[in-house]
Amino acid sequence: MSDLSKRHILLGMSGGIACYKSAELCRALIKAGATVQVILTEAAAQFVTPVTLQALSGRPVYVSQWDPREPNNMAHINLSREADALVVAPASADFMAKLLHGRADDLLSLSCLARPMRRVPLILAPALNREMWQHPATQRNVAQLRADGAQVLGVGEGDQACGETGDGRMLEPEEILAELVAFFQPKTLAGQRVLVTAGPTFEPLDPVRGLTNRSSGKMGFAVAQAAREFGAEVILVAGPVHLETPRGVRRVNVETALEMQTAVQAEMNQADVFVATAAVADWRVEGGSTQKIKKAQGEPVPTLALTENPDILGQVAASARAQSGALYCVGFAAESHDLIAHAQAKRERKGVPLLVANLGPATFGRDDNALTLIDAQGVHEMPPNRKIELARQLMAEIARRLPKKT
Numbered sequence: 001m002s003d004l005s006k007r008h009i010l011l012g013m014s015g016g017i018a019c020y021k022s023a024e025l026c027r028a029l030i031k032a033g034a035t036v037q038v039i040l041t042e043a044a045a046q047f048v049t050p051v052t053l054q055a056l057s058g059r060p061v062y063v064s065q066w067d068p069r070e071p072n073n074m075a076h077i078n079l080s081r082e083a084d085a086l087v088v089a090p091a092s093a094d095f096m097a098k099l100l101h102g103r104a105d106d107l108l109s110l111s112c113l114a115r116p117m118r119r120v121p122l123i124l125a126p127a128l129n130r131e132m133w134q135h136p137a138t139q140r141n142v143a144q145l146r147a148d149g150a151q152v153l154g155v156g157e158g159d160q161a162c163g164e165t166g167d168g169r170m171l172e173p174e175e176i177l178a179e180l181v182a183f184f185q186p187k188t189l190a191g192q193r194v195l196v197t198a199g200p201t202f203e204p205l206d207p208v209r210g211l212t213n214r215s216s217g218k219m220g221f222a223v224a225q226a227a228r229e230f231g232a233e234v235i236l237v238a239g240p241v242h243l244e245t246p247r248g249v250r251r252v253n254v255e256t257a258l259e260m261q262t263a264v265q266a267e268m269n270q271a272d273v274f275v276a277t278a279a280v281a282d283w284r285v286e287g288g289s290t291q292k293i294k295k296a297q298g299e300p301v302p303t304l305a306l307t308e309n310p311d312i313l314g315q316v317a318a319s320a321r322a323q324s325g326a327l328y329c330v331g332f333a334a335e336s337h338d339l340i341a342h343a344q345a346k347r348e349r350k351g352v353p354l355l356v357a358n359l360g361p362a363t364f365g366r367d368d369n370a371l372t373l374i375d376a377q378g379v380h381e382m383p384p385n386r387k388i389e390l391a392r393q394l395m396a397e398i399a400r401r402l403p404k405k406t
C-alpha cells in the first residue's frame with residue numbers, strides 16, 4: 001500500500017508561476033498511489049499547458065465548463081463527485097477572493113462550489129507575492145475561507161519569482177503531499193503531546209572518534225511522522241542521523257546518551273506519550289580524552305574504560321508521572337534471536353505497558369520492518385510493511401490504549 005492508494009485527487013491550478021511546481025505535485029501524487037484529475041483555469045493554462053498535465057496525470061485535462069466531452073455536459077458535478085479531495089495548488093489571490101464569494105464562473109471555482117462539502121475536503125495551497133499575501137484583503141479572505149471549511153495550507157518563505165524575498169511562496173510539492181497524506185489519517189492523537197527518541201547515540205572517545213551503532217533512525221522518524229499525522233504535537237529527540245525532520249515535528253538534536261537523557265527530562269513533564277525508539281549506547285567511555293589519542297610507534301594499544309549510560313526509558317517509566325498513568329511509555333527492543341522471550345523480559349524490566357519488538361539485523365537502515373507488540377494482554381504481530389505504515393498501525397494501537405482526555 002502506498003500513502004495515497006485508492007485516493008482520487010482533483011487537482012486544480014489557478015494562475016500563477018507556481019503552476020510549474022504543481023506539475024511536479026501531480027507526479028508526486030501519482031507516485032504516492034493516487035489517481036489525479038487536473039483542472040486548469042484559463043490563467044493557469046498560460047503558465048503550463050494541458051498537454052503537460054495530461055502526460056503527467058494520464059488523463060485528459062479540463063479547462064472549460066463548456067467541455068463537450070462530458071455526456072451530460074456537467075463536468076463540475078461529475079469531477080467533484082468522484083474525488084476524495086479537491087486540492088487547488090497554486091491558489092492565487094484572485095482565485096481565493098472569488099471562492100470566498102461563492103462565485104462560479106469557470107470550471108474550477110464551479111467545482112469548488114459544487115463539491116459535496118462534507119465528503120470532499122477543499123485544500124488550498126496559496127502562492128502569492130509577499131505584498132499580496134500580507135495584504136489585509138488576502139488575510140481576511142484566508143480567514144473566511146478557513147471559517148467556511150477550506151483547509152488553507154501555510155505558505156513558504158524565501159526567494160520569489162518576482163525577485164522579492166518573503167512569505168507567500170507555494171509550499172514545495174513534497175510538503176503539499178505530506179499535508180495531504182496526513183489529512184487522510186485519523187486524528188485519534190489530537191490534543192496529545194508525543195515525545196519520541198530516535199537514532200543511535202554517539203559516545204566520544206576523543207574529539208574525532210567514538211562508539212556508536214547501526215541504528216539509522218528511520219523507525220523513530222516514522223513514529224514521529226505518524227504521531228504528527230494522527231494529530232499529536234510531536235517532539236523528536238534525535239541522535240546523529242541524516243534524515244529530514246518530518247513536517248510539523250519539533251526536533252531536538254543530541255549526540256550522547258547523557259544529552260538525550262537531559263533533552264527527554266526537559267520534555268517529559270509536558271508529554272502524554274513517550275516512545276523510546278532510540279538505540280541508546282549501553283556504555284560510554286570513562287574520562288574521554290579532550291585531545292586526539294595519538295598512535296605512536298612502540299606505544300601500547302590504549303585500553304578503554306567504559307561506564308554504564310543511564311537507562312532513559314527505565315527512568316521515565318519509573319517516574320511519578322508515568323506511574324500515575326499521565327505518561328504512557330512505549331519501549332522498543334531490537335533482538336537477534338528469541339525475540340518474544342527477550343522482549344517479554346524487557347517489558348517487565350523496563351516497567352512499560354507496551355513493548356515493541358523487532359529483529360535488529362533485519363531492520364537496521366531498511367525502509368521495511370515487522371513488529372511484534374507485547375503488552376499485558378499478550379502478543380500482537382504486525383506483518384512486514386513499510387516503516388511508516390507500521391508506525392501508523394502502532395499509533396492506532398497506542399491511541400486505543402490511552403486514557404480519554406477530559
Ligand code: C5P
Binds near residue numbers: 197279311
Ligand atoms: O535494554 P535495551 O537497550 O535493549 O532497551 C531498549 C529500549 O530501551 C528502547 O526503547 C530504547 O530506546 C530504550 N533505552 C533507553 N535508554 C538506554 C537504553 C535503552 O531509553 N540507555
